[in-house]
Amino acid sequence: MLEDFDIRYSVPEDIECLKSWLSLPGETDGFAFDLEEMESALKNWIGFAKYKASLTGHFQGVPCAVGTLFLMPYLKVAHHCSFYLAVDPDKRRKGVGTSMVRNLLNLAKTRFRLESVHVEIFEPSPLLPILEKQNFEIFARQEDYVKIDGCGKARILLEHFF
Amino acid sequence: MSPITIRFSEESDQECLVSWLLQPGVLRWFPLTDLKEIEDAARIWIANAKYKACLTALFDGEPCGIANLYLQPYRKLAHQCLFAVVVDEKHRGKGVGTKLLGDLISLAKERFQLEILHLEVYETNPAVNLYKRLGFEQYGFQRRFIKENGQYLGKIMMQKRL
Numbered sequence: 001m002l003e004d005f006d007i008r009y010s011v012p013e014d015i016e017c018l019k020s021w022l023s024l025p026g027e028t029d030g031f032a033f034d035l036e037e038m039e040s041a042l043k044n045w046i047g048f049a050k051y052k053a054s055l056t057g058h059f060q061g062v063p064c065a066v067g068t069l070f071l072m073p074y075l076k077v078a079h080h081c082s083f084y085l086a087v088d089p090d091k092r093r094k095g096v097g098t099s100m101v102r103n104l105l106n107l108a109k110t111r112f113r114l115e116s117v118h119v120e121i122f123e124p125s126p127l128l129p130i131l132e133k134q135n136f137e138i139f140a141r142q143e144d145y146v147k148i149d150g151c152g153k154a155r156i157l158l159e160h161f162f
Numbered sequence: 163m164s165p166i167t168i169r170f171s172e173e174s175d176q177e178c179l180v181s182w183l184l185q186p187g188v189l190r191w192f193p194l195t196d197l198k199e200i201e202d203a204a205r206i207w208i209a210n211a212k213y214k215a216c217l218t219a220l221f222d223g224e225p226c227g228i229a230n231l232y233l234q235p236y237r238k239l240a241h242q243c244l245f246a247v248v249v250d251e252k253h254r255g256k257g258v259g260t261k262l263l264g265d266l267i268s269l270a271k272e273r274f275q276l277e278i279l280h281l282e283v284y285e286t287n288p289a290v291n292l293y294k295r296l297g298f299e300q301y302g303f304q305r306r307f308i309k310e311n312g313q314y315l316g317k318i319m320m321q322k323r324l
Binding site: 032033034037041073074075076077079080115116118139140141142144145146147148157159161 | 193194195196199202203234235236237238239240241242277278280301302303304305306307308309310319321
């Protein structure tokens with residue numbers, strides 16, 4: 001599949017793709033926001049496109065993933081950042097997530113000269129094996145950080161140093 | 163009678179907050195560098211006053227410290243929150259921080275029904291001992307979080323179940 005895969009900088013209109021993928025049942029479980037809170041969260045997310053800090057993956061010319069570096073607003077912490085990634089549920093388990101993470105790391109290192117990139121995931125997360133393969137290391141685990149339908153889930157924080 | 167009293171913060175306390183953050187050495191423990199960043203952070207901090215999530219300590223009637231609950235904007239996270247505290251250097255070592263945090267913990271538990279309170283503190287900050295005394299336990303450590311003049315400081319992440 002990855003032969004037909006390409007990556008470009010995201011544009012504000014990619015918010016529609018994010019909306020359609022994350023509107024499917026259970027798809028917001030990996031994020032802090034829920035379906036009703038999604039609109040404003042996604043506006044903030046895609047807002048980083050104006051800094052060229054967001055990448056959109058394409059398969060056969062159709063967007064299939066959006067990954068974004070959330071650049072830090074203060075100078076003392078501007079040497080690192082976190083990221084968000086969403087992959088079209090129909091295009092999973094084909095290497096899209098791995099490719100997006102690799103390209104985000106490359107963007108962070110080469111364009112923004114960052115020293116590390118970190119990410120927050122909620123357990124269980126399909127992103128965990130991808131992150132471990134890319135040498136992300138766990139630096140925090142907080143039980144019951146998220147509560148969905150009264151059920152607590154841990155958050156895991158991981159970081160990749162260049 | 164104790165000279166320390168606590169009231170809900172008011173928008174006008176922003177000026178005190180900015181002046182305390184500008185005191186020598188204080189910014190070592192915050193991710194802020196210049197006046198623009200301080201004013202930006204203070205505005206976000208004081209914005210919580212309208213939810214009655216921000217407390218101001220008074221020493222003989224004069225503001226001497228502020229503590230703030232950063233209430234979570236999303237439902238899944240609404241059972242926990244991060245907080246921050248700053249005390250005027252003139253009034254350190256008088257129990258202001260302990261009193262403020264004690265009242266903030268009560269506010270978190272009783273008014274907002276929070277289940278977890280967490281904080282971030284940079285390594286070597288002596289406030290870690292106060293947090294430990296109040297029952298906070300470390301759940302994570304992010305190395306090289308702060309970079310200032312080429313020197314790094316790690317971030318200790320602590321939490322307390324209420």
